[in-house]
Amino acid sequence: MHTTAAQYSDTVDILVIGGGINGTGIARDAVGRGLKVLLCEKQDLAGATSSASSKLIHGGLRYLEQYEFRLVREALAEREVLLGNAPHIVHPMRFVLPHNKNLRPAWMIRIGLFLYDHLAKRSKNLPGSQQIPLGNTSAYALPLNDTIQKGFLYSDCNVDDSRLVILNAMDAQNRGAQILTRCECIGLETKENTWLATLRHQDGSIRQVQAKILVNAAGPWVENIQNLLARHSSKATDQSKLRLVKGSHLVTPKLYEGTHAYILQNKDKRIVFVTPYQNDFSMIGTTDVDFHGDPGTVAISPEETDYLLQSVNAYFKRPVRPEDIISTWSGVRPLYDDAQGNASTTTRDYVFDISGGTGSEPPLLSIFGGKITTYRKLAEHALEKLAPFTGKHQAWTSTAPLPGADLPNADINLFTSQLQKDFPWLPKDTASRYARAYGTLALAFLAGKTSLESLGQHFGHDLYEVEVKWLQEHEWASCAEDILWRRTRLGLHFTPAQTLALQNWLEKQTVN
Ligand SMILES: Cc1cc2nc3c(=O)[nH]c(=O)nc-3n(C[C@H](O)[C@H](O)[C@H](O)COP(=O)(O)OP(=O)(O)OC[C@H]3O[C@@H](n4cnc5c(N)ncnc54)[C@H](O)[C@@H]3O)c2cc1C
CATH class of the missing domain: 1.10.8.870 (Alpha-glycerophosphate oxidase, cap domain)
Known part of the structure; x- marks a missing residue:
C-alpha cells in the first residue's frame, strides 16, 4: 500500500520535506486541493519535535502575557476544529491553576481567563473557567500542599501528538499523495524553473524528483535545507532566523487520581504542566532552554530535571524524587528568532519565509515556529501563500474529519x-x-x-x-x-x- 522507491512519480507539483505535523498537514491540504504531492521524511513520521510535545491542544494561556493575541485566538479556534475532526485522539481536559499570591495576583489571572474564554467563539464542547476553593478535600486539592487555599479551573485538550501526524499522512495518502519515510533530501538545485531534489532511501538508493514548488517543513533542520540550496546558488545564506529552544518532560508513576491536569506557576514566570499520561503515569513538563547542538541527539540535562522536580515539589504534598522518574523525552522547538532575550518568551507563532516564484527561481516556502495546535491553520495559510503559483484557492480542511474520526x-x-x-x-x-x-x-x-x-x-x-x-x-x-x-x-x-x-x-x- 505504501509508495516504494521504484513506484513514485518523478515529477510533482509540490515536494514537502519533513514528515512532522507541519509537513504532513501541508501535504494533506495540498493533495486535497488537487495538487500532485510528494512528502519525504528522513526518519519515521513524527520522529522529531512532533512526538516530543506536551501533547496539548491549547490556546496557550501564558502567551496572553506576551500579548500574542493573534496566536491565542487562532489556537483556541483550532482547538474546537480539532475536537470536531479528531474526537478519537483529541480529548477535553480540565486544568487546575493553584493560586500563589506572591506570583501573579488573582485579578490578573481572572482577566487572563476571561480573555481565554472569550477571545475566540465560546466553546460548544468545553466548560468555561472558574475560581475554586482548594483548601478542602475536593479531588483537585488532594495532591496539593495544604497552604494552597484557592485556585482556578479552565479547559483545554490533550492529544496523541504522533498519531495526529500519522492520521494526516494517512489522509494525504488516501487522497493520492506519495509519502516516503526513511527518505532524506540530500541535494537541491533548480532546473528549468523547477526544483530538482535528490532523495536518498534507507537502502542507499538515490532518486531525483522534479517539483514546481518546494515546501521546507524540516522543523529544527529548516536551515539545513536552506543551506543545501545555497550550495547551488551564488547568494550567500542570510543570517540565521532560527532559534532552537529545547523542552523536556519527565514521566513518573501516577501522582494523583483523576483526569485533570495542573498548571504550576514558577518564580521565573514560566509554567509547568502535570498531566495524566496513559492511565498509569503522570507527565511533568516542560522546560525552555536555548539549544545549540544536533537536534537529532537532544536529551534532558540534570539542570532541567532539577527544575521540573522543584516546580512540582513546590506545590505537591508528596515529594517527587529523581528515583521516581521512569522516562524522559526532549524536543527542540524550531522557533523564529524575534530577538527576544528569553527563550521562553520567543514567539511560538509561525512565520513563513517565501522566496522565488519570479524569473527563473521556482517558489520555496520555509516554515519557522508553530504549534501542534495550529498545524491545520498553518497548512491552510501556507497553501494560500502558494495559491498564486498553484491556482488552488479553495480551503477545505476545517470540516474534514481525519481517518477514524467518524464516531x-x-x-x-x-x-x-x-x-x-x-x-x-x-x-x-x-x-x-x-x-x-x-x-x-x-x-x-x-x-x-x-x-x-x-x-x-x-x-x-x-x-x-x-x-x-x-x-x-x-x-x-x-x-x-x-x-x-x-x-x-x-x-x-x-x-x-x-x-x-x-x-x-x-x-x-x-x-x-
Ligand atoms: C517540549 C515541547 C513541547 C511542546 N508542546 C506543545 C503542545 O503541548 N502543544 C502544541 O500545540 N505544540 C507544542 N509544541 C510545539 C510543536 O511540537 C512543534 O511546533 C511542532 O511539532 C513542530 O513540527 P514540525 O513539523 O515543524 O517539526 P518536526 O516535527 O521536527 O518535523 C520536521 C521533520 O523534518 C524531517 N527532516 C529534517 N530534515 C530532513 C531532510 N533533509 N529530508 C527529509 N526529512 C527531513 C525530520 O526528521 C522531522 O521529522 C511543543 C514543542 C516542544 C519542543
Missing part, C-alpha cells in the same frame, strides 16, 4: 462501549486503547476476529500481531521503536526482552 455522536465513550459490545472477549483496557488510538479504524483490523487467539501472536501488554500488521501495512511502521513509541505508546510498559522479541519478529517479516 457515533462524535463520542469516544459511546464508541468504546460499542466496541466492547461488538467484541465482548476484548479486555476493557484494550478496547479503550484501540478506540483512543484508532477510532473506527480499529474496526478494520478487528473485522472477522472472534477471540484473543484470533488476533495472532501476543507481544505483551495487549499488543497483538493483527495490530502490528496494521501498523506496518497502513501506518509506515517499520521497527519496534516506531510501534512502541510513536504508534501505540506502549514503550513505557515493554521490557527490553519484549522489545527485542518484537524487533526480531518484524525483521523476520521483512526477510520473508
Whole structure:
C-alpha cells in the first residue's frame, strides 16, 4: 500500500520535506486541493519535535502575557476544529491553576481567563473557567500542599501528538499523495524553473524528483535545507532566523487520581504542566532552554530535571524524587528568532519565509515556529501563500474529519462501549486503547476476529500481531521503536526482552 522507491512519480507539483505535523498537514491540504504531492521524511513520521510535545491542544494561556493575541485566538479556534475532526485522539481536559499570591495576583489571572474564554467563539464542547476553593478535600486539592487555599479551573485538550501526524499522512495518502519515510533530501538545485531534489532511501538508493514548488517543513533542520540550496546558488545564506529552544518532560508513576491536569506557576514566570499520561503515569513538563547542538541527539540535562522536580515539589504534598522518574523525552522547538532575550518568551507563532516564484527561481516556502495546535491553520495559510503559483484557492480542511474520526455522536465513550459490545472477549483496557488510538479504524483490523487467539501472536501488554500488521501495512511502521513509541505508546510498559522479541519478529517479516 505504501509508495516504494521504484513506484513514485518523478515529477510533482509540490515536494514537502519533513514528515512532522507541519509537513504532513501541508501535504494533506495540498493533495486535497488537487495538487500532485510528494512528502519525504528522513526518519519515521513524527520522529522529531512532533512526538516530543506536551501533547496539548491549547490556546496557550501564558502567551496572553506576551500579548500574542493573534496566536491565542487562532489556537483556541483550532482547538474546537480539532475536537470536531479528531474526537478519537483529541480529548477535553480540565486544568487546575493553584493560586500563589506572591506570583501573579488573582485579578490578573481572572482577566487572563476571561480573555481565554472569550477571545475566540465560546466553546460548544468545553466548560468555561472558574475560581475554586482548594483548601478542602475536593479531588483537585488532594495532591496539593495544604497552604494552597484557592485556585482556578479552565479547559483545554490533550492529544496523541504522533498519531495526529500519522492520521494526516494517512489522509494525504488516501487522497493520492506519495509519502516516503526513511527518505532524506540530500541535494537541491533548480532546473528549468523547477526544483530538482535528490532523495536518498534507507537502502542507499538515490532518486531525483522534479517539483514546481518546494515546501521546507524540516522543523529544527529548516536551515539545513536552506543551506543545501545555497550550495547551488551564488547568494550567500542570510543570517540565521532560527532559534532552537529545547523542552523536556519527565514521566513518573501516577501522582494523583483523576483526569485533570495542573498548571504550576514558577518564580521565573514560566509554567509547568502535570498531566495524566496513559492511565498509569503522570507527565511533568516542560522546560525552555536555548539549544545549540544536533537536534537529532537532544536529551534532558540534570539542570532541567532539577527544575521540573522543584516546580512540582513546590506545590505537591508528596515529594517527587529523581528515583521516581521512569522516562524522559526532549524536543527542540524550531522557533523564529524575534530577538527576544528569553527563550521562553520567543514567539511560538509561525512565520513563513517565501522566496522565488519570479524569473527563473521556482517558489520555496520555509516554515519557522508553530504549534501542534495550529498545524491545520498553518497548512491552510501556507497553501494560500502558494495559491498564486498553484491556482488552488479553495480551503477545505476545517470540516474534514481525519481517518477514524467518524464516531457515533462524535463520542469516544459511546464508541468504546460499542466496541466492547461488538467484541465482548476484548479486555476493557484494550478496547479503550484501540478506540483512543484508532477510532473506527480499529474496526478494520478487528473485522472477522472472534477471540484473543484470533488476533495472532501476543507481544505483551495487549499488543497483538493483527495490530502490528496494521501498523506496518497502513501506518509506515517499520521497527519496534516506531510501534512502541510513536504508534501505540506502549514503550513505557515493554521490557527490553519484549522489545527485542518484537524487533526480531518484524525483521523476520521483512526477510520473508
Ligand atoms: C517540549 C515541547 C513541547 C511542546 N508542546 C506543545 C503542545 O503541548 N502543544 C502544541 O500545540 N505544540 C507544542 N509544541 C510545539 C510543536 O511540537 C512543534 O511546533 C511542532 O511539532 C513542530 O513540527 P514540525 O513539523 O515543524 O517539526 P518536526 O516535527 O521536527 O518535523 C520536521 C521533520 O523534518 C524531517 N527532516 C529534517 N530534515 C530532513 C531532510 N533533509 N529530508 C527529509 N526529512 C527531513 C525530520 O526528521 C522531522 O521529522 C511543543 C514543542 C516542544 C519542543
